[in-house]
Each structure stands twice: as C-alpha cells, then as structure tokens.
Amino acid sequence: MDILKDVNTIFIDVLENDDLVITRETTSADVEEWDSLNHIQLVVSIEKHFKLKFSANEIRNWKNVGEMCDAIALKLSA
Amino acid sequence: MLIDFQTLKSQAKGIQKNNFKKAKIAILGNYTTQFLAKSIEYSGLKHSVEFEIYNAEYDQIESEIYDLNSGLYNFNADFVFITISSLKLQSKFYALSAEQKATFCRDYITDLTNLINVLNSRIKTKIIINNLEILNDEVFGNFYAKVDQSFTSNVYDLNAGLLQLARTFDNLYLFDLNGLIQYYGTRHIRDWSQYVNADLHYSLDFHAAISEKLVAFIGAFLGAIKKCVIVDLDNTMWGGIIGDDGLQGIQIGSLGIGKSYTELQKWIKQLKERGIIVAVCSKNTESVAKEPFEKHPEMVLKLDDIAVFIANWENKADNIRAIQQILNIGFDSMVFLDDNPAERSIIRQNLPAVCVPELPEDPALYLDYLKSLHLFETASFSAGDKDRTKQYQEEAQRQQLQFTVTNIEDYLKSLQMEIVIEPFNPIDIPRIAQLTQRSNQFNLRTVRYSEVEIRDMAADSSNYFTCSVKLKDKFGDYGLISVLILKRLSDESLFIDTWVMSCRVLKRGVENAVVNYCIALAKNNGFRRLVGEYIATAKNDLVREHYPSLGFAEKDGLWHLDVQNFKPLIHYIN
Numbered sequence: 001m002d003i004l005k006d007v008n009t010i011f012i013d014v015l016e017n018d019d020l021v022i023t024r025e026t027t028s029a030d031v032e033e034w035d036s037l038n039h040i041q042l043v044v045s046i047e048k049h050f051k052l053k054f055s056a057n058e059i060r061n062w063k064n065v066g067e068m069c070d071a072i073a074l075k076l077s078a
Numbered sequence: 079m080l081i082d083f084q085t086l087k088s089q090a091k092g093i094q095k096n097n098f099k100k101a102k103i104a105i106l107g108n109y110t111t112q113f114l115a116k117s118i119e120y121s122g123l124k125h126s127v128e129f130e131i132y133n134a135e136y137d138q139i140e141s142e143i144y145d146l147n148s149g150l151y152n153f154n155a156d157f158v159f160i161t162i163s164s165l166k167l168q169s170k171f172y173a174l175s176a177e178q179k180a181t182f183c184r185d186y187i188t189d190l191t192n193l194i195n196v197l198n199s200r201i202k203t204k205i206i207i208n209n210l211e212i213l214n215d216e217v218f219g220n221f222y223a224k225v226d227q228s229f230t231s232n233v234y235d236l237n238a239g240l241l242q243l244a245r246t247f248d249n250l251y252l253f254d255l256n257g258l259i260q261y262y263g264t265r266h267i268r269d270w271s272q273y274v275n276a277d278l279h280y281s282l283d284f285h286a287a288i289s290e291k292l293v294a295f296i297g298a299f300l301g302a303i304k305k306c307v308i309v310d311l312d313n314t315m316w317g318g319i320i321g322d323d324g325l326q327g328i329q330i331g332s333l334g335i336g337k338s339y340t341e342l343q344k345w346i347k348q349l350k351e352r353g354i355i356v357a358v359c360s361k362n363t364e365s366v367a368k369e370p371f372e373k374h375p376e377m378v379l380k381l382d383d384i385a386v387f388i389a390n391w392e393n394k395a396d397n398i399r400a401i402q403q404i405l406n407i408g409f410d411s412m413v414f415l416d417d418n419p420a421e422r423s424i425i426r427q428n429l430p431a432v433c434v435p436e437l438p439e440d441p442a443l444y445l446d447y448l449k450s451l452h453l454f455e456t457a458s459f460s461a462g463d464k465d466r467t468k469q470y471q472e473e474a475q476r477q478q479l480q481f482t483v484t485n486i487e488d489y490l491k492s493l494q495m496e497i498v499i500e501p502f503n504p505i506d507i508p509r510i511a512q513l514t515q516r517s518n519q520f521n522l523r524t525v526r527y528s529e530v531e532i533r534d535m536a537a538d539s540s541n542y543f544t545c546s547v548k549l550k551d552k553f554g555d556y557g558l559i560s561v562l563i564l565k566r567l568s569d570e571s572l573f574i575d576t577w578v579m580s581c582r583v584l585k586r587g588v589e590n591a592v593v594n595y596c597i598a599l600a601k602n603n604g605f606r607r608l609v610g611e612y613i614a615t616a617k618n619d620l621v622r623e624h625y626p627s628l629g630f631a632e633k634d635g636l637w638h639l640d641v642q643n644f645k646p647l648i649h650y651i652n
Contacts, residue, residue, distance in 0.1 A: 037116075041083070041282060045084060053271075055271055056271035
C-alpha cells in the first residue's frame with residue numbers, strides 16, 4: 001500500500017485543494033489550508049481511512065508528513 | 079444512523095441557496111466551538127437555512143452577556159446557543175472547597191438566571207441551552223446521590239434546575255444533549271487524545287450530530303416543520319400482507335415480530351395526539367386494508383386516528399397528491415413511511431419535497447432509526463393540536479356536501495358559519511404564535527413571531543391592534559383560524575403587519591368578514607386607511623392577488639383601502 005498516496009488523497013479531500021501534492025518533507029507551514037482545525041480533521045480522516053487510532057503523543061510529535069506516514073506504517077504492521 | 083463531520087461537509091457542498099430561510103445565531107460556549115460553528119453552517123445548508131454565525135471567543139459566556147459593548151450585542155442574534163460542556167464544569171467544580179461544592183448547583187443556577195435576565199433586558203432573542211452531559215466521575219460511585227459534594231450529584235441537580243429555568247423563561251429552550259449522547263453512545267462522542275491535544279470536548283463527528291439536531295429545532299422556529307405522516311400498511315404498520323395472510327395471519331402485538339410494528343404504531347399514535355396528521359396510503363383493496371383497523375384487537379391505530387385513508391391500486395405518487403389536496407399542506411411538511419424501496423424511490427422521484435426515510439430492512443430497527451432523524455421538531459404546542467385529525471375528517475364531510483349543493487352562495491349559507499373576531503386572548507397566545515410560525519401559503523408577509531413577541535404586541539395597545547378569528551360551522555369547530563396584527567403607522571394609516579389564515583377555511587368569505595371588522599376598527603380609532611403589503615415567498619403565491627381582490631388600491635408597492643366610501647364586503651357568516 002502506498003501510504004503517502006492515500007494520505008495525499010485525504011489531504012485533498014479535507015483541505016479542499018484538488019491540486020495539492022504533498023511529499024514526506026511537507027510541513028503545515030508549506031500548505032496554506034493546513035491550520036490547527038484542519039489538522040484535527042486530517043487526523044480523524046486518516047484514522048478512519050486506515051482503521052487505526054493514534055495516541056495523544058503520536059499526534060503531537062509529527063514534524064512532517066513523513067513522520068505521519070511512518071506512524072501509520074508502524075500501526076499497520078503491528 | 080450516525081452522521082459524521084466529513085459526510086455532513088460533503089452533503090453541504092455545492093448546494094444552491096434557492097429559497098433559503100435566513101437566521102442569525104450566536105454561539106457562546108465554555109469550550110472550543112469552532113467545529114460546532116462549522117457544523118451548524120453545513121447543517122444549515124443541508125436543510126435550506128442560511129446562517130449568519132457569531133462564534134464568541136472561548137469561554138466568554140459571562141463577559142459576552144454582561145458587557146454591553148460585546149460582539150454579541152453588536153450582532154442582533156435571532157438565536158443564542160449557550161453550550162456548556164460538563165467536562166469544563168467538572169474542572170471548575172473540582173477547584174472548589176467542600177462548602178462551595180455543597181452550594182454549587184444553587185449558585186450556578188442563580189448565576190445563569192441572572193445572565194438570562196440581563197440578556198433578556200437587552201435584546202429580544204431565543205436562547206437555547208443544552209442540558210448537561212451526565213458524567214459519573216466515579217469519585218463517590220453509586221453513593222453519589224447521598225453526597226452534595228459529588229459532581230455527579232450536582233449534574234443531576236443542575237439539569238433539574240435548567241428544566242425549571244426553561245419553564246420559567248418563555249424564550250429559553252433546553253437542547254437535549256443527553257438524548258443525543260445516549261443515541262450515539264459515550265464512546266463515540268469524545269476522542270480523548272483530541273481532547274488532550276486540542277481541547278476538543280466532543281469528537282469531530284459528534285459536532286455534526288449536535289448541529290443536525292439543533293438545526294432541526296431552529297428550523298421549526300423558521301416554519302420548517304412536518305405536519306403529516308403518511309404510512310404504508312403491509313410490512314410497515316404490521317408484518318405480512320393483509321390480503322394474503324388475513325386478519326389472523328398478520329403480525330402485530332404478540333404474534334411473531336409484531337412487537338416491532340406495535341411499538342411504531344404507539345409512537346405514531348403519540349405523534350397524532352401531539353397534532354401530527356396521520357394518513358394511510360396503501361396498495362390494497364380499501365375494505366381489506368381497513369379490516370385490521372376495525373377488527374384486530376391488537377391494532378393501536380384505529381380508523382379514528384387516520385385523517386385520510388387511501389387504499390387502492392393506483393400509483394402512490396398520485397395518491398399522495400390526492401392526500402395533499404385534501405389536507406392542503408405543503409409536500410415538504412409530509413413524511414412517507416414505506417418498507418418497499420421501489421415505492422420510496424417512486425415518491426422521491428415524483429415528489430422530491432416529501433421526506434422519505436430510508437427505513438432499515440429489519441422492522442425491529444424502524445423506530446430507533448426514525449427517532450434519530452429529528453423529524454418532528456416543533457417550536458410550539460397548544461392544546462388544540464390534538465383535535466386536528468377530527469378537523470380534517472370534518473373537512474372530508476364538507477367536501478361531500480359541496481358536491482350536493484350546486485351554487486356557492488347556497489353552499490356557504492348551508493354551512494351555518496359563525497365567526498368571532500376579537501383582540502388576542504392570553505389563553506390563545508400559543509396557538510397564535512404557532513399560526514405565524516406554521517402558515518406558509520396564506521401568509522401575506524411571512525413574519526414569524528414567538529409567544530413572547532406576540533404577548534408584547536398584545537400588551538402594547540397604543541401601537542398595535544390584534545385580531546384573532548375563530549370560526550365554526552354545522553360540521554364542527556375550526557377553532558382559531560386566522561390572525562391579524564395591525565400596527566399604527568401614522569395617525570392616518572393602520573398597517574397590516576401580519577395576516578395569516580389556515581388554508582382549511584379558504585373560500586368561505588372569512589377574508590371579507592375580517593376586512594369589514596378591520597375597517598370598523600380603523601374608523602373607531604380615527605385612522606383614514608388600512609395599508610397592506612404582500613411579500614412574495616416560494617409558498618405564498620395563493621395570496622398574490624389578495625389585497626386587490628378585496629378592493630385595496632396599489633400605491634408605491636403597498637395596498638391602500640380608505641375608510642371613507644368603504645362598502646361592506648358580502649359574506650355569509652354570522
């Protein structure tokens with residue numbers, strides 16, 4: 001499964017920006033619509049899509065999209 | 079059926095704002111309410127309400143209300159939603175001393191009463207407060223009821239206090255948050271990691287649940303209400319097919335899964351007692367379809383409960399059109415229940431305004447599902463609502479008489495109508511408010527008034543003249559069927575601010591009798607003319623020609639009728 005690709009689709013849906021392309025290095029500073037409210041929606045959508053649940057600490061510690069994807073991969077392999 | 083935030087958002091997306099109702103709502107919360115504001119916006123779009131939203135800063139309920147210069151007072155809200163999270167309240171409670179805890183509930187309700195009094199002294203609005211989430215903090219366990227220092231104990235007391243407040247203040251309504259939590263389940267209403275990270279007191283999705291219920295309620299104030307439920311019979315009101323299985327074979331009551339249908343019938347019966355009209359639309363031979371209603375001992379609904387009974391082999395869209403003709407209410411105020419997906423689809427295609435719930439396959443789930451849709455929200459209740467079914471049955475009899483008399487004058491005379499026109503009576507105020515809220519077709523300006531506003535105008539006799547109109551005829555009593563609010567515009571002009579009438583009494587000459595009355599009223603109070611206005615909406619085309627047909631003359635977009643030279647209009651009402 002290409003996690004980054006799925007996550008990109010979720011970003012497009014939630015942030016309502018059809019042209020959005022994210023990479024592992026993307027941070028919230030790079031995407032205009034990625035504010036704290038939308039961040040919550042992104043987390044909820046990712047949890048639903050991959051059918052997993054993040055802990056409070058995990059959500060807090062992501063620095064960029066890459067770390068987000070790694071956390072997803074780790075949960076899925078567990 | 080659990081609604082989620084993302085689905086609500088996509089449902090709201092791209093909706094054209096045609097004929098939208100408008101409302102201004104201020105949200106005052108003791109927690110972060112951005113998502114609630116968004117949800118309310120989306121639910122509004124979904125239900126044809128364009129909201130202007132004032133979302134106060136986090137935890138500023140008191141300062142917004144006490145500070146005369148606050149954003150709230152700049153905003154002029156139709157509705158103020160005060161939303162209180164028990165979690166937040168709990169942390170405040172824990173910070174108190176044992177003595178303070180013991181008087182917490184009393185103090186809190188006193189503060190709240192004060193806030194409401196201040197708010198009411200400054201603006202005219204409707205206040206909606208949620209009842210408080212029942213949290214058992216497991217500090218005293220099941221011993222909580224014995225201890226006035228228990229938070230759990232206080233929450234129950236606070237809810238009792240809130241209930242009392244809602245009974246005290248006419249413009250205060252208690253949003254049933256606990257009912258919603260019960261339906262969704264405590265596991266779904268909160269995401270603890272989001273609570274920790276973002277101070278999100280409810281899960282993203284539960285905000286959508288709150289807004290759906292809230293907007294349904296607000297919609298009722300704006301006139302979006304369901305007035306009638308039309309039911310299919312076989313496998314909807316009972317299990318099995320009456321034509322095949324016969325009276326002994328259908329499942330109702332104790333037979334088979336009959337309990338599913340019995341419970342649904344009981345609920346519909348309660349709705350009927352509340353004033354919802356019940357109609358039957360079934361593919362059946364009429365005599366066969368009626369048999370269970372007449373003979374089955376376990377049927378809850380009886381023929382008496384049904385305002386219109388249509389059982390034939392025609393298509394259901396035509397039958398619902400026929401029901402609409404008899405009841406004379408909008409398609410958008412009708413709910414159609416049918417177990418058959420094909421029938422539901424036909425109605426959705428042909429009569430898109432009719433609400434057609436997607437009933438679950440399992441009849442055991444019918445009622446639970448229907449309750450989750452908040453279909454029958456109302457902004458008023460009056461004692462007369464119970465009699466509505468009888469009134470529609472009487473109407474069917476009148477329609478039969480109309481066929482036997484050939485000219486309209488003779489028909490009207492034969493009805494032996496009696497009218498009473500008088501200033502508003504305190505006891506009628508709920509019904510009067512309800513008429514201004516519910517009437518869409520015969521409504522000249524479509525201004526909605528709450529009971530409080532009606533009461534204020536009735537008391538202000540130097541500026542307002544009020545008329546309620548009651549009618550009866552030989553078949554029965556219609557009760558209060560028309561309301562007029564006349565407003566002093568100048569020493570010469572008396573303006574018809576509100577004229578609404580129940581469509582059940584169209585073409586009886588009531589309008590003529592009312593104009594005669596108003597002219598006399600104007601004359602006695604020294605006015606020279608009546609001034610009327612017609613404001614077009616999607617639904618009041620019926621009265622487009624109302625004023626000219628009564629002899630009013632157009633002037634600058636308004637309609638004038640001079641007191642001098644007025645010739646009384648003819649009618650056959652005593």
